[in-house]
Amino acid sequence: xxxxxxxxxxxxxxxxxxxxxxxxxxxxxxxxxxxxxxxxxxxxxxxxxxxxxxxxxxxxxxxxxxxxxxxxxxxxxxxxxxxxxxxxxxxxxxxxxxxxxxxxxxxxxxxxxxxxxxxxxxxxxxxxxxxxxxxxxxxxxxxxxxxxxxxxxxxxxxxxxxxxxxxxxxxxxxxxxxxxxxxxxxxxxxxxxxxxxxxxxxxxxxxxxxxxxxxxxxxxxxxxxxxxxxxxxxxxxxxxxxxxxxxxxxxxxxxxxxxxxxxxxxxxxxxx
Amino acid sequence: xxxxxxxxxxxxxxxxxxxxxxxxxxxxxxxxxxxxxxxxxxxxxxxxxxxxxxxxxxxxxxxxxxxxxxxxxxxxxxxxxxxxxxxxxxxxxxxxxxxxxxxxxxxxxxxxxxxxxxxxxxxxxxxxxxxxxxxxxxxxxxxxxxxxxxxxxxxxxxxxxxxxxxxxxxxxxxxxxxxxxxxxxxxxxxxxxxxxxxxxxxxxxxxxxxxxxxxxxxxxxxxxxxxxxxxxxxxxxxxxxxxxxxxxxxxxxxxxxxxxxxxxxxxxxxxxxxxxxxxxxxxxxxxxxxxxxxxxxxxxxxxxxxxxxxxxxxxxxxxxxxxxx
Numbered sequence: 001x002x003x004x005x006x007x008x009x010x011x012x013x014x015x016x017x018x019x020x021x022x023x024x025x026x027x028x029x030x031x032x033x034x035x036x037x038x039x040x041x042x043x044x045x046x047x048x049x050x051x052x053x054x055x056x057x058x059x060x061x062x063x064x065x066x067x068x069x070x071x072x073x074x075x076x077x078x079x080x081x082x083x084x085x086x087x088x089x090x091x092x093x094x095x096x097x098x099x100x101x102x103x104x105x106x107x108x109x110x111x112x113x114x115x116x117x118x119x120x121x122x123x124x125x126x127x128x129x130x131x132x133x134x135x136x137x138x139x140x141x142x143x144x145x146x147x148x149x150x151x152x153x154x155x156x157x158x159x160x161x162x163x164x165x166x167x168x169x170x171x172x173x174x175x176x177x178x179x180x181x182x183x184x185x186x187x188x189x190x191x192x193x194x195x196x197x198x199x200x201x202x203x204x205x206x207x208x209x210x211x212x213x214x215x216x217x218x219x220x221x222x223x224x225x226x227x228x229x230x231x232x233x234x235x236x237x238x239x240x241x242x243x244x245x246x247x248x249x250x251x252x253x254x255x256x257x258x259x260x261x262x263x264x265x266x267x268x269x270x271x272x
Numbered sequence: 273x274x275x276x277x278x279x280x281x282x283x284x285x286x287x288x289x290x291x292x293x294x295x296x297x298x299x300x301x302x303x304x305x306x307x308x309x310x311x312x313x314x315x316x317x318x319x320x321x322x323x324x325x326x327x328x329x330x331x332x333x334x335x336x337x338x339x340x341x342x343x344x345x346x347x348x349x350x351x352x353x354x355x356x357x358x359x360x361x362x363x364x365x366x367x368x369x370x371x372x373x374x375x376x377x378x379x380x381x382x383x384x385x386x387x388x389x390x391x392x393x394x395x396x397x398x399x400x401x402x403x404x405x406x407x408x409x410x411x412x413x414x415x416x417x418x419x420x421x422x423x424x425x426x427x428x429x430x431x432x433x434x435x436x437x438x439x440x441x442x443x444x445x446x447x448x449x450x451x452x453x454x455x456x457x458x459x460x461x462x463x464x465x466x467x468x469x470x471x472x473x474x475x476x477x478x479x480x481x482x483x484x485x486x487x488x489x490x491x492x493x494x495x496x497x498x499x500x501x502x503x504x505x506x507x508x509x510x511x512x513x514x515x516x517x518x519x520x521x522x523x524x525x526x527x528x529x530x531x532x533x534x535x536x537x538x539x540x541x542x543x544x545x546x547x548x549x550x551x552x553x554x555x556x557x558x559x560x561x562x563x564x565x566x567x568x569x570x571x572x573x574x575x576x577x578x579x580x581x582x583x584x585x586x587x588x589x590x591x592x593x594x595x596x597x
Contacts (some may be wrong), residue, residue: 005383009394012464015457016401019412026415044403055358074306082300091307094314100511100579101572102318102518104545108552108568112324132313134355139310165299171556195522196545200552213340221407221521229525233399241406254403258396 020247026237027244035241040206040223041175043232052208056123056218059209060202061192063127066192068134069184075135076142076183081168092143099136106132112264123209123217126202129178132193139188145179146172178261189253193246195221220246276475301537313341319573325566327559336566340421342531343484344551346433348497351570353531357448357541358574361523362516369516370509377508380464381471382493395468402461410525413454418445421453426538437535446528449537455520459512466511470504471497507585513576516570520585543569545571 038049107129109225113124149172157167173180198204203216204226220242227239322329329335330347337516376398384391426443433439441547461508474497482496528540529550544567 001494002383005379008372009379009398011372012376012401012460013394016397016404017577018416019408022412022416023408039463070320071306071309073311074303074383076305077305078300081303087304087307087311091310095578096309096583097579098310098573100514100518102520102545102575104518104520104548105317105321105575108548109320112334112565113316113319135310135313147494153510163295165295175590191404193403193407195405195407196549199549203553219436219597224407225525228407228414229344239411243411246405247408250403250405251400254400258379259592 009062019208020251022240023240023243023247026240027120027242027247030222030237030241031244036245039208040238043234048234048238050223050238051244052218053220053223054206054210054245056202056205056219058193059123060126060130060198060217061188063123063213064130064134064191065184065188067128067131068138068187069130070136072135072183072187073142073180075139077168077173078142078145078147079139081172090141094174095136098132098138101107103194104196104199107160107200112195113152113198118214120203120214121216122215123202123215126198126217126219129197130194130202133197134187135190138183141183141186142176142180145176145183148179148192160187182257182261183195186255189250193250195223195225198222199225224246274305303493304351308344316360317475320379321569321572324536325562325569328566329560331561332560332563337526337570340533342547344560346557347557349559351544352562352566354535354542354567357451357527357543358517359530360448360537360541361451361455361543362513364448365455365506365516366509366513368453368456369459369463369512373460373508373512374467374505376460376464377467378493379472382489382497390405398461398464401457404464404517406458406521408523409454409458409522410419413450413526417454418450421445421450425449427557430538438537441534441536441539443538444528444540446526446540447538448527448541450538451527451541451543452524455516455519458519458522459515460514463508463512466508466586467501469506470501470586473504473589474500501589503585504589507582507587507589510578510585514575514582515576517578518545520549524549544574545574 016258017045034047035049036054037051039052040050041048074093075095079088079095082088110125110132111130114128115121116127144179151169153175154167157171158164162170198219198221202219202222204222205216205218209217224239224242225244227235230236230239301482309544312313328349332339336349336351338352339348340352341348341350342353343349346453365434376394381397384394414452422443422445426439426445426449427449429439430441464500478500479492483494487495524546527543527546529542529546530540532539532540534541548564548567548571550563552564555564
C-alpha cells in the first residue's frame with residue numbers, strides 16, 4: 001500500500017516536470033531580446049515578438065493591483081479586527097465563495113458593467129476583471145497574517161495609551177507585513193496568468209499600449225491562447241516563447257515568496 | 273464619554289478619548305467599506321447575470337436546460353450538451369484526481385511528517401502545480417498530451433475494449449477523455465492540499481489508540497485516520513469538483529468544442545465555460561448574448577452550490593481546529 005502512495009506522489013509530480021520541461025525546451029529556442037521587445041508580425045514575416053503583450057499584461061495587472069490591494073487589505077483588516085460582527089461573517093464567507101468562482105463568470109460580469117456601458121473593450125475593464133480575482137486572495141491572506149500577530153503585542157501597545165487605529169496600523173500591520181506582502185505577490189502571480197476573464201474585457205491587441213486606457217490592450221495569456229490554437233507553426237512557436245516568459249515569471253514569484261518568507265504562511269496556499 | 277465634561281480634567285480626558293474614538297471610527301468605517309464592497313460585488317454579480325439572461329430565460333424557460341440543440345443561426349438555444357460535457361469531464365477528473373490527490377495528502381501528512389527535506393520539497397512541487405496558469409495547461413495539453421493520449425491510451429483502449437460504449441468511437445485526441453485528464457492534473461493540488469490539512473487535523477489520540485492495539489502504519493491510516501477524516505475529504509473532493517466545473521481555458525483548448533451528447537469518452541465535446549469563452553465575443557444579437565449569459569448563470573449556480581456543500585463538509589470536520597479553506 002505504501003507503494004500506491006508513492007505512486008500517487010509520482011503521478012502528481014510528473015506532469016509538473018513535463019510541463020515545465022516542455023515549456024523550457026519549446027520556448028527556449030524562441031527567446032531573444034527582439035522576441036521580448038518586438039511587436040507580433042504577420043504569418044510569414046520573421047522577427048515577430050511579444051513586447052506589446054508583456055507591456056499590456058504589466059499595465060492590466062498594475063491597474064488590478066491598484067484596485068485590489070486597498071479593498072482586499074481593508075476587508076482583511078476588518079475580518080481580523082472585528083471578527084464577531086455580522087458584516088464580517090457574511091463578507092468573509094462571500095469572500096471565500098468569490099475566491100472559488102469560475103473566473104469566466106467574473107469576465108461576463110465586468111463585460112456587463114463596464115464594456116457594455118463604455119461600448120469598448122478596454123484596459124480598464126481588464127484591470128477590474130483581474131482585480132476581482134485578486135481581492136479574495138489579498139483579503140484572505142491579510143486576515144490570516146494579521147490574526148497570527150501575538151495578542152501581547154496589541155495589549156502592550158494599547159497599554160501605552162496608543163489608540164486602537166494606530167495600534168492596528170503601526171503594530172499589527174507592520175508585524176504582519178511579510179504575510180501581507182506574500183498575499184499581494186501571490187495574487188499578482190495568479191492574476192498575471194488568468195486568461196478567461198480577459199477574453200471579453202481586455203480583448204487583446206496587436207499594437208503597443210497607446211496611452212488610452214479605454215481601448216483594447218494585449219496580454220500575455222491572451223496571446224498564448226490565440227497563437228496556441230492558431231494553425232500556423234510560426235505563431236504556435238511564439239505561443240511557446242510567451243508561455244516560457246509567463247511560467248518563468250510565475251515560478252520565480254512563487255518560489256521566491258516561499259523561500260524568502262518561508263513556511264510560516266504555507267497554510268495560506270498559493271491557489272487559495 | 274458622551275456626557276458633557278464637568279471639570280477641566282474631565283474635559284481633557286474626554287477630548288483625548290474623543291480623538292482616539294474618531295481615529296478608531298475612521299479606520300473602522302474605511303475597512304468596513306472594503307468588507308461591504310466584497311458583499312456588493314458578489315451580489316452584483318448574481319443580479320447582473322440574472323437580469324442580463326432575462327431574454328433567454330423568458331423565451332426558453334426550463335427547456336433551456338433540457339434542449340439539445342444549440343443553433344445560433346436559427347435562434348434555438350439548448351444548453352444540455354454543455355451541461356453534459358461539464359459533468360462528464362468533471363466526473364472523469366475526480367475519478368483520476370481523487371485517488372492521486374488523496375495519496376499525495378496521505379504521503380505529506382502521514383509518511384513525510386518529520387522528514388522535512390523531501391516532504392517539504394514534494395509538497396512545494398505539488399503546490400506549484402496549482403500556480404501554473406490554466407492557459408499553459410491548455411497549450412501543453414494541446415501539443416503534448418493530445419498526441420500521446422491518442423496513440424498510447426485511447427488507441428489501445430479502443431482496439432481492445434471498443435465494445436464498451438465508453439471507448440466505442442474512434443479516438444480523436446481532442447475529446448472528453450483528454451479534457452478529463454488535463455482537469456485531473458489541475459485539481460490534484462486542490463484535493464491534496466485541503467486533504468492534507470484535514471488529515472493533519474485528525475487528533476493523534478486516534479492514531480495512538482490504533483497503534484496501541486498493535487496495528488501497522490497502514491492499518492492506522494486506513495482504519496483510524498481516513499474514516500475520521502471522511503467528511504473533510506469529501507469536502508476537499510467537492511472543492512476539487514468546483515474547480516473542475518469552472519475551469520475554462522485548458523478545457524476549451526483540448527475538448528474539441530463540438531456540442532454533442534454521447535456515451536463515448538473519445539468523442540469531441542463542449543462545456544459550459546468553453547462555449548462562453550468561444551462564442552461570447554461573436555454573439556451578434558441580444559438573444560444570443562442573453563443565452564450565453566444564462567449559461568454563465570448556470571455556471572454561477574453550480575459553483576455556488578458546490579462551494580457551499582464543500583465548505584459545510586470541511587467546516588463540520590475542522591470546526592474545533594483553527595483551519596479554514
